[in-house]
Amino acid sequence: xxxxxxxxxxSRPPVRSVVGRYPVLxxxxxxxxxxVLPFLIVTVNAVKSPAEYSANGPLSLPExxxxxxxxxxxxxxxxxxxxxxxxxxxxxxxxxxxVLSVLNAYAIGVGRIKGRxxxxxxxxxxxxxxxxxxxxxxxxxxxxxxxxxxxxxxIIVFTVIQAAFGTYLLSAVLGQFPREIIEAAKIDGANKWxxxxxxxxxxxxxxIGVLLVFFFIWTWNEFLLPLVxxxxxxxxxxxxxxxxxxGQRLMDATMTNAAALLGVLPAIVxxxxxxxxxxxGIAVGAVK
Amino acid sequence: xxxxxxxxxxxxxxxxxxxxxxxxxxPRDSYTLFLLPGILxxxxxxxxxxxxxxxxxxxxxxxxxxxKWAGLANYRELMxxxxxxxxxxxxxxxxxxMAAVPTVxxxxxxxxxxxxxxxxxxxxxxxxxRACFYLPQVLPIAVAGIVWSWILAPENGSLNxxxxxxxxxxxxxxxxxxxxxxxxxVMGVMVWVQIGFPLVIFMAGLxxxxxxxxxxxxxxxxxxxxxxxxxxxxxxxxxxxVVLLWCTIAALKVxxxxxxxxxxxxxxxxxxxxxxxxxTFFEKTQVGxxxxxxxxxxxxxxxxxxxxxxxxxxxxxxxEGLRT
Numbered sequence: 284x285x286x287x288x289x290x291x292x293x294s295r296p297p298v299r300s301v302v303g304r305y306p307v308l309x310x311x312x313x314x315x316x317x318x319v320l321p322f323l324i325v326t327v328n329a330v331k332s333p334a335e336y337s338a339n340g341p342l343s344l345p346e347x348x349x350x351x352x353x354x355x356x357x358x359x360x361x362x363x364x365x366x367x368x369x370x371x372x373x374x375x376x377x378x379x380x381x382v383l384s385v386l387n388a389y390a391i392g393v394g395r396i397k398g399r400x401x402x403x404x405x406x407x408x409x410x411x412x413x414x415x416x417x418x419x420x421x422x423x424x425x426x427x428x429x430x431x432x433x434x435x436x437x438i439i440v441f442t443v444i445q446a447a448f449g450t451y452l453l454s455a456v457l458g459q460f461p462r463e464i465i466e467a468a469k470i471d472g473a474n475k476w477x478x479x480x481x482x483x484x485x486x487x488x489x490x491i492g493v494l495l496v497f498f499f500i501w502t503w504n505e506f507l508l509p510l511v512x513x514x515x516x517x518x519x520x521x522x523x524x525x526x527x528x529x530g531q532r533l534m535d536a537t538m539t540n541a542a543a544l545l546g547v548l549p550a551i552v553x554x555x556x557x558x559x560x561x562x563x564g565i566a567v568g569a570v571k
Numbered sequence: 572x573x574x575x576x577x578x579x580x581x582x583x584x585x586x587x588x589x590x591x592x593x594x595x596x597x598p599r600d601s602y603t604l605f606l607l608p609g610i611l612x613x614x615x616x617x618x619x620x621x622x623x624x625x626x627x628x629x630x631x632x633x634x635x636x637x638x639k640w641a642g643l644a645n646y647r648e649l650m651x652x653x654x655x656x657x658x659x660x661x662x663x664x665x666x667x668x669m670a671a672v673p674t675v676x677x678x679x680x681x682x683x684x685x686x687x688x689x690x691x692x693x694x695x696x697x698x699x700x701r702a703c704f705y706l707p708q709v710l711p712i713a714v715a716g717i718v719w720s721w722i723l724a725p726e727n728g729s730l731n732x733x734x735x736x737x738x739x740x741x742x743x744x745x746x747x748x749x750x751x752x753x754x755x756x757v758m759g760v761m762v763w764v765q766i767g768f769p770l771v772i773f774m775a776g777l778x779x780x781x782x783x784x785x786x787x788x789x790x791x792x793x794x795x796x797x798x799x800x801x802x803x804x805x806x807x808x809x810x811x812x813v814v815l816l817w818c819t820i821a822a823l824k825v826x827x828x829x830x831x832x833x834x835x836x837x838x839x840x841x842x843x844x845x846x847x848x849x850x851t852f853f854e855k856t857q858v859g860x861x862x863x864x865x866x867x868x869x870x871x872x873x874x875x876x877x878x879x880x881x882x883x884x885x886x887x888x889x890x891e892g893l894r895t
Contacts, residue, residue: 307687308696314680315703318763321718322706324729341722341729342736387609394602402606409617411876413824415848415865419627419858420620423634443616446609475602504711506827507845511853526713526831529720539721546714554709558702561709 322547329353329544333537341536356541360524361516366549368513369503369520372434372441377498379442381491384449389479391450392457393465403454410447414507422511437512437520441505445498456490457483496560500553521546621869628862634852638859645863654839655864658847659871661754665825665843668758669765670818674811676762677769680704682799684770685777701774705767712764716831719760723747747833750840757832757841761825769814776807808886816879823872844868 328341332349356362387406391399421440422431430436460483468478484491509523519527525546529539554561628645630638649655689697707715722729723746731743746756784806788798804811826845829835835842835850844864851861 304687304691307683308692311680311683311688311700315700318703318766319706321722321763324722325718337727340727340732342732383609383612386605390602390604390606390609394605396602396606402610406609406613407880408873408876409613411820411872412617412621413845413865413868413872415824415826415845416624416862416869417617417620418849418865419634419852419862420623421616423623424620440616443612446612447617450609475605479605500709504709506711506713506830507849510830522711522713522827525711525717526827529713529717529831536721536724536727539717543714543717543721546711546717550710550714551706554702554706561705 388453
């Protein structure tokens, strides 16, 4: 404890504080390594040939870069198509859900409509409902409507589910929107629609950006509803295609690694591209 | 940014109350039109299916033909169904793995990153470490399942190979295939998946804490643990509330991981309500029974959510009361 205290007191001799802070740093680095270790093992093994894998096991370093496993897997599951489906579904959901959230939040946060607390509570509870309690009726209704096994059906459902969260978050942000700006625009003759698109939306761009990123990634990662709704190969998302293959246990070790690596890569790309937005967004989301 | 929004959200409540007291100043309902698409979409996609599901839970139905009214028969059957009780028992294990453990670990990690690493090794180091812990959170749960089921494989699995390599070959297990340990293996994977979420939220919360509180505690001679206990914890209580609530709900809903890792097996050892209702719907096509399972799950989640929100508002009101 004294060593730890020494860290806090800047005037102490550095030798003592070193004792306190390095073990903590080392422990944290070991923890962080453990977190990324699975990613490293997968990457290493995805570039091994099956022969090399069976000879040396999963822990050896690869002797060379063998990409045939990845290529085979890509072709076998038509991974390009799955990527297109995932991008199309997640992108549409992100855009549509943001529009829906903005409209809702404008009425609740800026418009302060009557009974807004109840409306908001309604959206929050809708967001908390487990998808299990919707899945069969959604499956049944989409069959009745001829939308079963279409990407559109998944887009519609997730637009609404994501917008529930978006409405909640944006309503809090828009509730704080400076009234003076809106009043000024109204005096200048702007109607509500113009105020929304020319003033409220541009000013709220940071929060809207956070929502776009989150909706995109959340939808990308969704499993249960797409698993039920998208059965044909041409419509499946990356998550579903990989999850189903794994579930059937048809794959050998090299295939599994190729699948894992291809599934991991988009997530890492999102992470690198959106890291700032993600961490900021979580902070925004946390305060409800 | 974080701080502004945060104050904003809190302030919002105060302003609202303020306006209530004054009464409405202008006709407000002209904004209702903007809410129309949202409300309609919600009724069509969430409320109607939800009510249908609840309705179906009182029937016997194979998914085709007309549902046969059965009253409370499904629920009575559930009460005596050991598979159902087991699935909820496993949910409690998931709450431990996805809410309790990540919250405690997240708190300690966040405080350690903030206090030691941030102050002595710079924000860059903190950002890199935080990124490592957060990475699994952006991974689709199905992909996380693939990665781990391969690592935990009984033959040639990385974990078993690793144990052998460091001379602990005796500890090798069929991690996901042994009914006695499969649930704990799944729990371990879920901790790995979940830990980044509380960590990032707590770190954001810590930035909000007034450094003077720490300085005062230090002057009073409080050590690290005492400062953690008496300053950090009370200060980020709102974040702890949110994290516990969200993670508990996520734990009750867990599906993808179980589907990919174990399919509820071996022998139902890792079955959870969500997976149980899924198989009842789509494999056994006992739609009425599946609907009853998911309705019970919904009730449990909503009750928890309401209690959680209630506790949160009460804590915040108490805080506001102290301030004014």
